[in-house]
Amino acid sequence: MxxxxxxxxxxxxxxxxxxxxxxxxxxxxxxxxxxxxxxxxxxxxxxxxxxxxxxxxxxxxxxxxxxxxxxxxxxxxxxxxxxxxxxxxxxxxxxxxxxxxxxxxxxxxxxxxxxxxxxxxxxxxxxxxxxAVPFYAESSMTYYNKDLFKAAGLTMPAQPTWTQIQTFASKIHNPAKGVYGVCLRGLPGWGENMALFTTMVNTFGGRWFDQGWQAQLNTPAWKNAMTFYVNLVKKYGPPGATGNGFTENLTLMSQGKCGMWVDATVAAGFLSDPSSSKITKSVGFAKAPVGTTARGNNWYxxxxxxxxxxxxxxxxxxxxxxxxxxxxxxxxxxxxxxxxxxxxxxxxxxxxxxxxxxxxxGAFSGLVLSSINTADVNKATKDPVPYTGVQYVAIPEFQALGTQVGQYLAGALSGQYTVDQALKLSQDAANKTAREGGYQK
CATH class of the missing domain: 3.40.190.10 (Periplasmic binding protein-like II)
Known part of the structure; x- marks a missing residue:
């Protein structure tokens, strides 16, 4: 042969x-x-x-x-x-x-x-x-455009508060020039808008359930967080925010259209890559924002x-x-x-x-590692809870519940519901899930 x-x-x-x-x-x-x-x-x-x-x-x-x-x-x-x-x-x-x-x-x-x-x-x-083996792991952090901050005379602290984020956004927001003060996830989904929003709820002192598995979505903490989120994104976010998840906001940020973006630490590498980002020399990094407490501010x-x-x-x-x-x-x-x-x-x-x-x-690796190491799935809320998870509740039913509440949150953002209506629907959905899942005694 x-x-x-x-x-x-x-x-x-x-x-x-x-x-x-x-x-x-x-x-x-x-x-x-x-x-x-x-x-x-x-x-x-x-x-x-x-x-x-x-x-x-x-x-x-x-x-x-x-x-x-x-x-x-x-x-x-x-x-x-x-x-x-x-x-x-x-x-x-x-x-x-x-x-x-x-x-x-x-x-x-x-x-x-x-x-x-x-x-x-x-x-x-x-x-x-x-x-399973990890392909990548992440927490969450704050990205900001240093050029826009410098032009507005602003300084991003190492640990911003949500109130500071709102103030900064108001000074940077310039939609006439295609620049939006802040980009946050608005796309419904338990792993999309609810990932970001649950960390916000955590820092406002809220939780999904108390230790008896009674839903806690009709509390002042949830109302304060949802009202703040809706107002912030409506006033200083890009149009059509309910269609923007991680990928869409990454594109906006990398094109220089967002003054700030709070999202996954994995994006730090993308924003630093000249082949995919226009802001490699102007992107800045800070910890994920806190509210009345720092507990649960950055996800795992x-x-x-x-x-x-x-x-x-x-x-x-x-x-x-x-x-x-x-x-x-x-x-x-x-x-x-x-x-x-x-x-x-x-x-x-x-x-x-x-x-x-x-x-x-070097500009972000230490912050990323620190954020991952400090995210605690066992102590993510101010008050005790019967579940684990920072930006999710580790029960099988949460995939459906989180997405359902994410739809109500998107409805509040788009004007389909008032905040009170969205919270009432969310509270009922959470209690129904806990009852039917056998969690409530």
Whole structure:
């Protein structure tokens, strides 16, 4: 057999033995980069083909939850949040990863699981077993345009209050020139507008439920927070705010159209990347705002890769998720993007010890790490509560409840409801959820 024939036969045999895995992920910039780098994975594992399903956050959650809960098996890797992992693990919907690490000593050595930040790793561990690995982890922080602040004679403190944010917004807001005082999430969804708004409620002294699981959404704290949020966004936010989530506000901020933006720490790298941001030299960073208390002002979140129990490609899926969350992958992103500031943050100690990362991300890396480390899912409210979570309530029913309340909040912002009407509807929905879930005694 000549050389060409041998190569052709080898190619045919490789195609015949190749497996295909389907990865479901959110359309955030970091995940888009992961999809673009698939050919690099194929170089390492030529016998594994990767099919992508990339969706907006709300739609992704619905599709993955339905598929994983029903055992349909459409996805071999699911991108899931810190909220879902412990709930889904207890439901038996996810493959435990600890046994898979045990079966793959070569991957264990190169992956260095001990390098993953302890708090992040702990949030993904249930009953002593790891059920997902972090693609990136985040808290929340305040971004501001230093050029706009300088022109207005303003100074952003290291720890702003929400009242200061409102004052700054009033002085920067200039819609005639396409500049808005502040951009905040308005798109309905438990992981969209309610993520930001719940941290605001926390700092206004509010909580979702008291220790008897009685809803607390008709309290002065919630009314003060919702009134403040609606007034702030209506007066000093961009038009059509109810259509703006993380991605839309990232675009506005990176184009220089927002004076301030309170959102995920993961955006710090994007705003510092010249290929995607026009404000790399003027973006400033501060802690997430506080109200009457600092408790629960900055959220904790991670996007993670997990293997649904229904997969038939367990080994191939494991190889992909360990590749995409490895030190090797992080270095690959830095090389591809041309800057270490753009790597997936918040997951590994080695990233924050890396001299190149310190040089590229020095303006924000310490603040990001501090925010992640200080976000406490067990003590996020002024008064005691029967649940965990900073920007969510860690019960299965919250996905539906949070989105429902998010719709009422968006209704108050758009003028469909008054604040009082939105709070009444939200209070009733929360009590109904607690009763039907068996939480209220």
């Amino acid at each position: 000549n050389r060409l024939a041998l190569l052709a036969l080898t190619a045919l045999l490789s195609q015949a033995s190749a497996v295909t895995i389907t990865v479901a992920t959110v359309n955030n910039p970091d995940m888009v980069t992961m999809q673009k780098l698939t050919p690099e994975f194929n170089k390492k594992y030529p016998d594994i083909q990767v099919k992508w399903v990339t969706l907006p956050e709300n739609e992704l959650r619905q599709k993955i939850t339905l598929d994983v809960a029903s055992g349909a098996g459409s996805f071999d890797i699911a991108t899931v949040g810190a909220y879902e992992v412990p709930i889904w693990a207890k439901n038996g919907w996810l493959k435990p990863l600890t046994p898979l690490f045990g079966k793959n000593p070569d991957i264990v050595k190169s992956y260095n699981l001990a390098d993953v930040l302890p708090g992040v790793r702990s949030a993904l561990t249930v009953g002593g077993s790891l059920y 979140w991670s996007w993670n890769l997990a293997i649904p129990k229904s997969t038939k490609q367990e080994d191939a899926a494991f190889k992909f998720l360990t590749w995409a969350t490895s030190q090797e992958y992080i270095a690959l992103v830095a090389k591809t993007k041309g800057t270490w500031a753009s790597v997936p943050p918040g997951t590994r100690t080695s990233t924050y010890q890396n001299a190149n990362y310190k040089k590229a991300a």
